[in-house]
Amino acid sequence: xxxxxxxxxxxxxxxxxxxxxxxxxxxxxxxxxxxxxxxxxxxxxxxxxxxxxxxxxxxxxxxxxxxxxxxxxxxxxxxxxxxxxxxxxxxxxxxxxxxxxxxxxxxxxxxxxxxxxxxxxxxxxxxxxxxxxxxxxxxxxxxxxxxxxxxxxxxxxxxxxxxxxxxxxxxxxxxxxxxxxxxxxxxxxxxxxxxxxxxxxxxxxxxxxxxxxxxxxxxxxxxxxxxxxxxxxxxxxxxxxxxxxxxxxxxxxxxxxxxxxxxxxxxxxxxxxxxxxxxxxxxxxxxxxxxxxxxxxxxxxxxxxxxxxxxxxxxxxxxxxxxxxxxxxxxxxxxxxxxxxxxxxxxxxxxxxxxxxxxxxxxxxxxxxxxxxxxxxxxxxxxxxxxxxxxxxxxxxxxxxxxxxxxxxxxxxxxxxxxxxxxxxxxxxxx
Amino acid sequence: xxxxxxxxxxxxxxxxxxxxxxxxxxxxxxxxxxxxxxxxxxxxxxxxxxxxxxxxxxxxxxxxxxxxxxxxxxxxxxxxxxxxxxxxxxxxxxxxxxxxxxxxxxxxxxxxxxxxxxxxxxxxxxxxxxxxxxxxxxxxxxxxxxxxxxxxxxxxxxxxxxxxxxxxxxxxxxxxxxxxxxxxxxxxxxxxxxxxxxxxxxxxxxxxxxxxxxxxxxxxxxxxxxxxxxxxxxxxxxxxxxxxxxxxxxxxxxxxxxxxxxxxxxxxxxxxxxxxxxxxxxxxxxxxxxxxxxxxxxxxxxxxxxxxxxxxxxxxxxxxxxxxxxxxxxxxxxxxxxxxxxxxxxxxxxxxxxxxxxxxxxxxxxxxxxxxxxxxxxxxxxxxxxxxxxxxxxxxxxxxxxxxxxxxxxxxxxxxxxxxxxxxxxxxxxx
Numbered sequence: 042x043x044x045x046x047x048x049x050x051x052x053x054x055x056x057x058x059x060x061x062x063x064x065x066x067x068x069x070x071x072x073x074x075x076x077x078x079x080x081x082x083x084x085x086x087x088x089x090x091x092x093x094x095x096x097x098x099x100x101x102x103x104x105x106x107x108x109x110x111x112x113x114x115x116x117x118x119x120x121x122x123x124x125x126x127x128x129x130x131x132x133x134x135x136x137x138x139x140x141x142x143x144x145x146x147x148x149x150x151x152x153x154x155x156x157x158x159x160x161x162x163x164x165x166x167x168x169x170x171x172x173x174x175x176x177x178x179x180x181x182x183x184x185x186x187x188x189x190x191x192x193x194x195x196x197x198x199x200x201x202x203x204x205x206x207x208x209x210x211x212x213x214x215x216x217x218x219x220x221x222x223x224x225x226x227x228x229x230x231x232x233x234x235x236x237x238x239x240x241x242x243x244x245x246x247x248x249x250x251x252x253x254x255x256x257x258x259x260x261x262x263x264x265x266x267x268x269x270x271x272x273x274x275x276x277x278x279x280x281x282x283x284x285x286x287x288x289x290x291x292x293x294x295x296x297x298x299x300x301x302x303x304x305x306x307x308x309x310x311x312x313x314x315x316x317x318x319x320x321x322x323x324x325x326x327x328x329x330x331x332x333x334x335x336x337x338x339x340x341x342x343x344x345x346x347x348x349x350x351x352x353x354x355x356x357x358x359x360x361x362x363x364x365x366x367x368x369x370x371x372x373x374x375x376x377x378x379x380x381x382x383x384x385x386x387x388x389x390x391x392x393x394x395x396x397x398x399x400x401x402x403x404x405x406x407x408x409x410x411x412x413x414x415x416x417x418x419x420x421x422x423x424x425x426x427x428x429x430x431x432x433x434x435x436x437x438x439x440x441x442x443x444x445x446x447x448x449x450x451x452x453x454x455x456x457x458x459x460x461x462x463x464x465x466x467x468x469x470x471x472x
Numbered sequence: 473x474x475x476x477x478x479x480x481x482x483x484x485x486x487x488x489x490x491x492x493x494x495x496x497x498x499x500x501x502x503x504x505x506x507x508x509x510x511x512x513x514x515x516x517x518x519x520x521x522x523x524x525x526x527x528x529x530x531x532x533x534x535x536x537x538x539x540x541x542x543x544x545x546x547x548x549x550x551x552x553x554x555x556x557x558x559x560x561x562x563x564x565x566x567x568x569x570x571x572x573x574x575x576x577x578x579x580x581x582x583x584x585x586x587x588x589x590x591x592x593x594x595x596x597x598x599x600x601x602x603x604x605x606x607x608x609x610x611x612x613x614x615x616x617x618x619x620x621x622x623x624x625x626x627x628x629x630x631x632x633x634x635x636x637x638x639x640x641x642x643x644x645x646x647x648x649x650x651x652x653x654x655x656x657x658x659x660x661x662x663x664x665x666x667x668x669x670x671x672x673x674x675x676x677x678x679x680x681x682x683x684x685x686x687x688x689x690x691x692x693x694x695x696x697x698x699x700x701x702x703x704x705x706x707x708x709x710x711x712x713x714x715x716x717x718x719x720x721x722x723x724x725x726x727x728x729x730x731x732x733x734x735x736x737x738x739x740x741x742x743x744x745x746x747x748x749x750x751x752x753x754x755x756x757x758x759x760x761x762x763x764x765x766x767x768x769x770x771x772x773x774x775x776x777x778x779x780x781x782x783x784x785x786x787x788x789x790x791x792x793x794x795x796x797x798x799x800x801x802x803x804x805x806x807x808x809x810x811x812x813x814x815x816x817x818x819x820x821x822x823x824x825x826x827x828x829x830x831x832x833x834x835x836x837x838x839x840x841x842x843x844x845x846x847x848x849x850x851x852x853x854x855x856x857x858x859x860x861x862x863x864x865x866x867x868x869x870x871x872x873x874x875x876x877x878x879x880x881x882x883x884x885x886x887x888x889x890x891x892x893x894x895x896x897x898x899x900x901x902x903x
Contacts, residue, residue: 058512060503061692065494067517072491081489082524084517086498093513100531238545238587261492268492326785328764332771333757336764336785343839343872345763351791353784354757354767360782360825364795394791408774416579438580440605440633441774 046079046190046222049103052086053094053110053120054199066109066201070208077213078222078274079105094123104192105216110199112177114156121164121180124196128182130166135178138169142176170195170211175203179211190220226282227272228290229261231307232300233454237262240300244269247289247296254285264443265450269293302457309453310338310345316460317348322397324456326352327365327390329377330404330420335449350394355386365389378403378415384432387425398459399425400452406444420448424455424464431459431466477510477621477653480534483517484525484541484551485630497540497632501639508644509653509705510536525554535623536647541630543608545587552595552611555627559613561597566609569600573607601626601642606634610642621651657713658703659721660692662738663731664885668693671731675700678720678727685716695874696881700724733888740884741769741776747891748779753828755887757783758796758821760808761835761851766880781825786817796820809834809846815863818856829890830856831883837875851879855890862890862897 404420601610835851
């Protein structure tokens with residue numbers, strides 16, 4: 042196996058420091074590097090200040106240093122000058138680059154200013170990387186050292202669309218060619234239903250067995266979801282590495298079949314879409330405390346109109362009664378946040394919209410409205426289908442937003458299990 | 473004016489380096505520091521690696537160093553140990569913190585594991601900062617130096633909701649008390665309806681006049697919304713600085729009264745909530761292409777059940793006909809994405825749910841479904857109220873997600889104007 046190749050990312054721009062712009066570039070670059078077997082070890086964000094840029098270039102470690110930002114035509118964009126000083130070189134005009142800039146402006150019907158032409162002034166010591174999506178060229182510098190491979194510094198524009206194009210077409214292929222990084226085999230398995238620490242406890246035995254297959258595990262938690270990333274070096278025989286990762290993934294599926302809902306870029310709503318499409322079945326929704334959020338997630342999937350017919354957001358009790366046929370005495374007797382009401386909501390919308398499946402939620406999202414009996418976070422969720430209705434209650438922690446997110450995910454996971462025939466009524470509570 | 477106070481932000485977590493999580497914390501913290509007169513000079517992101525944490529703590533400049541992440545209960549969270557070594561101290565169990573952790577788990581009906589209790593082990597040398605939203609406490613360390621104010625290092629949880637609560641309640645007030653940064657007077661004015669560059673063009677004259685009042689302007693764009701932040705140093709006479717900012721804000725209101733919907737932390741949905749509450753009026757929704765997203769935004773506001781009764785997400789035409797009373801020949805003749813249908817949707821839900829106001833949307837969110845006549849992004853929006861119904865059509869750019877977001881914002885802004893009596897039917901199209 043080749044030695045590990047490391048990278049640092051340097052993001053330049055005052056707007057990043059004062060919070061005007063979120064640094065999504067660094068996350069995207071980090072993900073791409075990882076997938077190509079190059080390990081990101083540091084991200085730094087600094088302002089448009091020449092001395093700081095120079096000091097930081099000196100300090101940064103990593104075989105590869107990827108720099109974004111500060112290449113625009115305005116006078117606060119000083120990355121290029123700082124790079125000239127750092128590499129002891131000077132700017133020279135590149136006629137071919139200038140020609141391209143002029144052509145872009147002509148096409149847009151705009152006049153070319155001197156500051157625009159100056160974007161064709163590039164350091165003599167670098168290899169110029171073409172920008173197929175804009176006017177700021179990229180720069181590829183090398184710096185030899187006594188031990189290890191020649192280091193590479195790359196400067197790219199900060200505009201995400203331009204930077205991504207340059208990374209994919211120019212930087213990543215060249216970096217792989219230059220460093221021959223060990224390639225990585227990985228799978229990301231998505232779980233819901235248990236928080237990070239309880240999940241870790243439940244899979245502790247499985248986790249202990251990973252070392253034998255030289256598979257590494259990373260926990261990637263977000264509200265309601267924990268992603269588990271399994272990875273290993275591909276080594277000389279990638280197929281063998283793939284088998285080791287697959288073997289461990291299979292063991293994980295056996296350990297927590299109830300918690301896994303997908304892999305990679307799957308979302309619960311895309312998984313539901315595939316299951317419903319595969320069955321040729323339809324879905325409707327009756328939402329109270331989730332207030333349309335489940336409908337929003339379901340309809341965020343392109344093509345969801347094929348299986349999602351619609352829903353009712355029944356915030357007021359009158360709407361629950363009139364649109365979903367909940368008897369008023371049922372509401373009075375049990376309250377809106379109760380098993381009978383949520384089950385009737387699911388059945389009511391399923392009948393009214395004539396769908397195969399439906400989901401319903403009714404709960405206390407907070408911050409007000411909690412009682413000792415039904416504290417903030419208490420949510421009843423129901424799934425109705427061809428074989429009846431099943432409901433569950435949970436008390437979710439966190440803010441109003443988090444209660445809404447977590448209960449939506451929990452309800453969608455109930456539907457997923459129901460679609461797979463895995464959702465069963467709890468003891469003493471036949472659905 | 474006191475000397476400038478600088479800050480560095482250190483984000484710890486492998487998930488940030490490999491791009492699984494975007495570092496939104498750093499942007500939010502940078503924005504808050506700027507508002508409090510502290511200048512962020514650097515952001516660093518590093519992995520969960522003890523040696524790297526120690527080296528970075530040594531290198532970071534800034535009077536204030538804010539650290540997030542690595543405080544979770546799992547064994548890869550090692551920030552606390554690294555801080556102990558850096559400050560030459562040891563962990564001691566805090567019974568009051570332990571008690572709070574146990575109480576949180578009891579309330580959730582979950583068992584407390586040893587790793588959870590271990591979150592009450594905190595460095596002896598720090599001031600413990602309570603976490604009102606989670607189990608990981610914050611830590612406030614000081615380090616004296618020969619020149620300048622005593623430096624402060626603060627460690628906070630990486631979960632954004634918890635970190636923000638701790639910043640607002642604990643860290644910012646203490647930092648202001650400790651450093652006395654030059655205070656800043658600012659107002660953030662929220663606009664919708666014009667993109668950044670077109671907005672800049674429209675307010676160019678106003679912007680030229682800012683220098684005379686020593687007021688600085690920052691554009692903070694996000695999909696569908698551009699925030700304009702006006703700021704100036706408070707100096708010795710804060711009331712005078714406040715007058716200069718207010719004078720320029722007033723001039724801005726005069727220049728673009730149609731685009732401004734609020735200030736500061738306002739969101740369109742909170743502005744609508746206040747207007748409806750003030751009028752003692754109610755709202756219902758009929759959503760097609762926005763798929764429940766408007767309902768989600770409206771119900772994300774605590775207390776929205778006082779004015780929002782409910783809504784219908786009418787994805788399938790059958791739902792439009794049955795739940796909203798759209799005649800089938802109207803759908804056939806005009807298509808679902810049309811003025812007559814969206815107006816009837818708004819009127820239908822307003823009648824069915826007996827509310828004072830309603831909003832409706834019908835459009836092509838994409839990526840498929842566009843036609844030469846109605847390309848992807850075409851969205852009809854209607855507002856119905858006591859005096860009739862008014863509708864508009866727009867073609868929104870961007871992805872499916874962006875079309876949904878932008879059309880939701882545009883519809884909500886229509887309702888805002890209608891509630892203020894500013895929405896009028898367009899020529900030739902009486903509502």
